[in-house]
Every structure is written in C-alpha cells, then in structure tokens.
Amino acid sequence: xxxxxxxxxxxxxxxxxxxxxxxxxxxxxxxxxxxxxxxxxxxxxxxxxxxxxxxxxxxxxxxxxxx
Numbered sequence: 001x002x003x004x005x006x007x008x009x010x011x012x013x014x015x016x017x018x019x020x021x022x023x024x025x026x027x028x029x030x031x032x033x034x035x036x037x038x039x040x041x042x043x044x045x046x047x048x049x050x051x052x053x054x055x056x057x058x059x060x061x062x063x064x065x066x067x
C-alpha cells in the first residue's frame with residue numbers, strides 16, 4: 001500500500017499537469033484562432049461574447065426580451 005505522502009504527491013502531479021496543459025485565452029482573437037479544446041476563455045472574453053450575441057441576420061439578441 002502507498003504511503004499517504006506518495007498518494008498526495010501522485011494526486012498533486014495530476015492537478016499540476018491538468019493546470020499546465022490548459023491555457024486561458026484573454027482576447028477575442030485568441031478564442032477565434034483556438035484549435036485546442038482544453039483551452040479556456042477568460043471571464044472578460046465570455047462577457048464580451050455574451051454582450052455581442054446576434055441572430056444570423058445581424059439583429060441583436062436580448063435574452064430578457066421575448067418575441
């Protein structure tokens with residue numbers, strides 16, 4: 001059986017690897033050019049995307065307005 005120390009180090013390495021393989025995208029250009037699904041958009045970029053939602057015909061999309 002593994003010691004608690006070995007178990008802890010093993011788990012810590014898993015988390016470290018997960019964090020080092022992901023990248024936070026901080027601009028809209030980085031998001032548009034992204035090809036790695038492990039990358040994450042920053043909260044600022046997600047907010048900008050949300051604020052600029054449009055229908056295919058270019059009409060703005062407002063989630064709080066029906067019809």
